[in-house]
Amino acid sequence: MSCTRANGGAIFEARGLHKRFGGLHATRDLSLSVEVGQVHALIGPNGAGKTTALAQLAGQLRPDAGTIWYRGRDITALPMAARAARGIVRTFQITAVFEEFSVRDNVALAVQSRARHHFAFWRPAAKDRRLTEPAERVLEQVGLTALANLRAGDLSHGQKRQLEIAMALATEPTVLLLDEPMAGMSRAESETLSTLLERIKPAHAILLVEHDMDVVFRLADRVSVLVVGALLASGSPQEVRADARVRAAYLDEEAL
Amino acid sequence: MPKPPRARFATVMLLLLLALIPPLAVLTENPFLVTMFSRALIFALAAVALDLVMGYGRMVSFGHAAFFALGAYTVGILSTHAMQDLPLAFGWTGSNEALLAWPLAMLISGLYALLVGLISLRTSGVYFIMITLAFAQLIYFIVISLSQYGGQDGLALWGRNTLAGVALEDPISFYYACFGLLLAVLYLLRRLVGSRFGRVIEASRQNDVRLRALGIDPFRYRLTAFVISGALTGLAGALLANNSEFVDPTLASWMQSGNFLVIVLLGGIGSLIGPVYGALALLLMEELLIALTEHWQIILGPLLILVALFFRGGIYGALRRSSG
Numbered sequence: 001m002s003c004t005r006a007n008g009g010a011i012f013e014a015r016g017l018h019k020r021f022g023g024l025h026a027t028r029d030l031s032l033s034v035e036v037g038q039v040h041a042l043i044g045p046n047g048a049g050k051t052t053a054l055a056q057l058a059g060q061l062r063p064d065a066g067t068i069w070y071r072g073r074d075i076t077a078l079p080m081a082a083r084a085a086r087g088i089v090r091t092f093q094i095t096a097v098f099e100e101f102s103v104r105d106n107v108a109l110a111v112q113s114r115a116r117h118h119f120a121f122w123r124p125a126a127k128d129r130r131l132t133e134p135a136e137r138v139l140e141q142v143g144l145t146a147l148a149n150l151r152a153g154d155l156s157h158g159q160k161r162q163l164e165i166a167m168a169l170a171t172e173p174t175v176l177l178l179d180e181p182m183a184g185m186s187r188a189e190s191e192t193l194s195t196l197l198e199r200i201k202p203a204h205a206i207l208l209v210e211h212d213m214d215v216v217f218r219l220a221d222r223v224s225v226l227v228v229g230a231l232l233a234s235g236s237p238q239e240v241r242a243d244a245r246v247r248a249a250y251l252d253e254e255a256l
Numbered sequence: 257m258p259k260p261p262r263a264r265f266a267t268v269m270l271l272l273l274l275a276l277i278p279p280l281a282v283l284t285e286n287p288f289l290v291t292m293f294s295r296a297l298i299f300a301l302a303a304v305a306l307d308l309v310m311g312y313g314r315m316v317s318f319g320h321a322a323f324f325a326l327g328a329y330t331v332g333i334l335s336t337h338a339m340q341d342l343p344l345a346f347g348w349t350g351s352n353e354a355l356l357a358w359p360l361a362m363l364i365s366g367l368y369a370l371l372v373g374l375i376s377l378r379t380s381g382v383y384f385i386m387i388t389l390a391f392a393q394l395i396y397f398i399v400i401s402l403s404q405y406g407g408q409d410g411l412a413l414w415g416r417n418t419l420a421g422v423a424l425e426d427p428i429s430f431y432y433a434c435f436g437l438l439l440a441v442l443y444l445l446r447r448l449v450g451s452r453f454g455r456v457i458e459a460s461r462q463n464d465v466r467l468r469a470l471g472i473d474p475f476r477y478r479l480t481a482f483v484i485s486g487a488l489t490g491l492a493g494a495l496l497a498n499n500s501e502f503v504d505p506t507l508a509s510w511m512q513s514g515n516f517l518v519i520v521l522l523g524g525i526g527s528l529i530g531p532v533y534g535a536l537a538l539l540l541m542e543e544l545l546i547a548l549t550e551h552w553q554i555i556l557g558p559l560l561i562l563v564a565l566f567f568r569g570g571i572y573g574a575l576r577r578s579s580g
């Protein structure tokens with residue numbers, strides 16, 4: 001089973017990533033790609049190195065070896081902010097929102113990041129409709145409209161997860177790197193998010209790290225299984241589900 | 257953030273009181289009050305400038321005395337040369353005109369803030385505090401070594417600057433010049449923190465990594481805020497040189513930097529107006545304790561530490577809570 005596609009097909013691609021933390025080899029020769037219109041699920045047991053891999057793709061961590069390509073360009077040296085500004089945007093497994101801002105202001109800041117015009121010292125951002133109106137639209141998409149005026153720090157855990165997604169979407173990314181977005185969400189919230197991801201899929205390349213196998217097999221076009229830092233298998237959901245090694249290493253735990 | 261009515265009312269009263277200090281001083285025949293309160297306004301200005309970086313960006317600078325001293329020495333040196341008709345550079349003999357000296361004071365302290373920021377803003381926490389402190393100590397030792405400008409003993413000015421040709425010798429005119437500048441800076445910074453730029457600064461305080469993940473590297477915005485803060489502290493220094501008609505190396509000492517920090521914490525961090533309360537409160541506490549005992553510093557120090565520990569949000573924070 002081949003893990004990488006020929007260059008040219010995928011908009012976003014990693015080849016031969018390695019990352020060591022001291023003696024721990026957390027990413028071992030990892031290659032994967034994501035295409036627009038596709039959800040690529042990255043699964044694996046706790047500690048397999050999924051978050052570490054995603055951090056390298058997002059530019060938060062520098063890989064020790066390997067290259068990352070975006071639209072045919074080597075972006076391995078680009079830091080996270082520069083990648084995000086080019087449309088490669090991640091969310092965090094451990095919820096990270098601006099707790100002291102209102103929910104609306106969190107999303108408005110994400111809208112502002114896309115506009116890339118931050119040396120504006122005079123006009124009140126809170127009344128800037130070029131920021132607030134797109135923010136309201138995204139809040140509506142994720143179902144947070146009613147909570148727009150709340151302080152983000154006062155949201156429930158599930159609501160913060162939704163806000164996390166809203167912020168990522170408001171930057172209008174091309175590549176979305178989602179680290180367990182459903183974790184901590186209620187069934188209903190998770191359902192809303194699945195529907196949303198299905199809807200935005202045609203225009204986005206989505207890498208989805210997720211533990212919930214129902215979600216994975218519902219959304220994914222491609223599934224890669226990571227075990228102790230290395231890819232064990234990669235292929236269509238059916239292929240991966242049928243793979244004996246995968247069942248032994250991982251899926252049996254989930255009682256499939 | 258919306259201000260509760262009581263905090264807003266208190267601020268209006270505070271500013272009104274400040275506007276009335278000169279006539280009150282004249283009426284009560286206490287003319288020294290004008291110079292005393294000018295001094296408080298000047299410290300308020302420096303602390304407001306510090307609050308911009310410390311309160312909004314969590315850049316806890318322990319070196320703002322450097323910018324204060326640079327502003328003050330700029331005025332002192334320019335004025336000394338002008339009065340003695342001594343060439344300063346390229347045959348230029350300095351100036352006693354505020355419209356030239358004060359912007360130059362801001363430029364010089366702003367440039368130094370650029371240098372300090374370029375190095376210190378790559379770090380945070382204790383490292384940031386230590387680097388800003390070290391850069392202030394550098395200025396301290398430089399001005400001490402300026403023997404032609406008084407060295408350790410400091411430099412007495414021949415008189416105050418003129419503002420567009422008009423003398424500022426009259427304490428009341430000078431008081432209103434300080435008051436006007438403080439109001440202008442408060443208004444400008446209030447706009448600034450509510451703008452897109454201000455959002456980035458506040459977001460960088462809350463979660464730097466999250467901000468980068470949104471595509472914004474906050475470094476140059478934080479650096480810009482630091483330079484603005486340094487330049488405004490330089491302006492305060494220029495005013496202080498005029499107020500006391502004297503500059504000396506203690507302006508650059510770490511205790512001076514600590515003074516600004518205390519004013520911000522006492523008045524209320526992250527509110528801009530809080531430091532104005534803080535500067536006045538510190539002034540009043542000093543005067544009160546001096547009247548009570550000659551060992552006032554022994555009481556004031558621990559008192560301020562207690563306030564910082566148990567009075568989070570300072571005076572302005574308490575006003576806000578009491579009406580919320």
Ligand SMILES: Nc1ncnc2c1ncn2[C@@H]1O[C@H](COP(=O)(O)OP(=O)(O)OP(=O)(O)O)[C@@H](O)[C@H]1O
Pocket residue numbers: 021024026044045046047048049050051052053093
């Ligand atoms: N900064 C770091 N320094 C040292 N070790 C780290 C660091 N980050 C992660 N690790 C280790 O690397 C391994 C992979 O961690 P990672 O968080 O990527 O796993 P994961 O697959 O995301 O797990 P989970 O499903 O629990 O989120 C773990 O053993 C972890 O302890």
Ligand SMILES: [Mg+2]
Pocket residue numbers: 050051052093179
């Ligand atoms: Mg993880």
